[in-house]
Amino acid sequence: MTPYPTERIALFIDGANLYSAAKALNADLDFKKLVEKYRAGAVLVRAYYYTAVIEGEEFSPIKPLVDWLDYNGFTVVTKPVKRFTDALGHVRTKGNMDIEIAVDMLEFAPHLDHVVLFSGDGDFRRLVQAVQAKGVRVTVVSTTRTQPPQIADELRRQADTFVELSDLLPEIGRPKTSPPTPTSRVFERDDRA
DSSP states (O other): OOOOTTOEEEEEEEHHHHHHHHHHTTOEEOHHHHHHHHHHHSEEEEEEEEEEEOTTOSOOTTHHHHHHHHHTTOEEEEEEOEEEEOTTSOEEEEOOOHHHHHHHHHHHGGGOSEEEEEOOOGGGHHHHHHHHHTTOEEEEEEOSSSSSOSSOHHHHHHSSEEEEHHHHHHHHEEOOOSSOOGGGOOOOOOTTO
8 A cells, every 4th residue: 555645654663673674685774765755655744763772881883873863853762771691691682662662653543544664573463453443554564585584474464554675675775785884783682581
């Protein structure tokens, strides 16, 4: 489904999940192009970007991206990464933003016609269903073209429309840099905990 010119639309970007999908596709994303794409086809009400940040470090690889997004009109939602030791004694980090995304999407749904969720996390299936019950169309952007696929089948099936991220790359991607620049890195979360 293509947005309509008068349609009120909002983007909800699960930063860690989108980063993982783009990385699996060996791609870098251009967030300026991403916003311009959706702004050109509809009334872009808001673009949210969610990520966990490591606090207390002198330099965080996500900081330049978060600063750029904030300066360029994104609503950036962050929270500190939690560190814990697993049963094997390995130090792990956790930075799940699912609750923040769910609360914001549900609160904002009455003001929207269309939500675009950039995530493949199956935990969002019920959220998508609840937003649809409020009369809002939901598009999910992720990828099935990786091994394993980055999208949970139940989320893909629940969405009104599924958009293959690799199909969007000609419009919102940029040439892969090697090695990755600080602005192309995003905190990768560990959902196993």
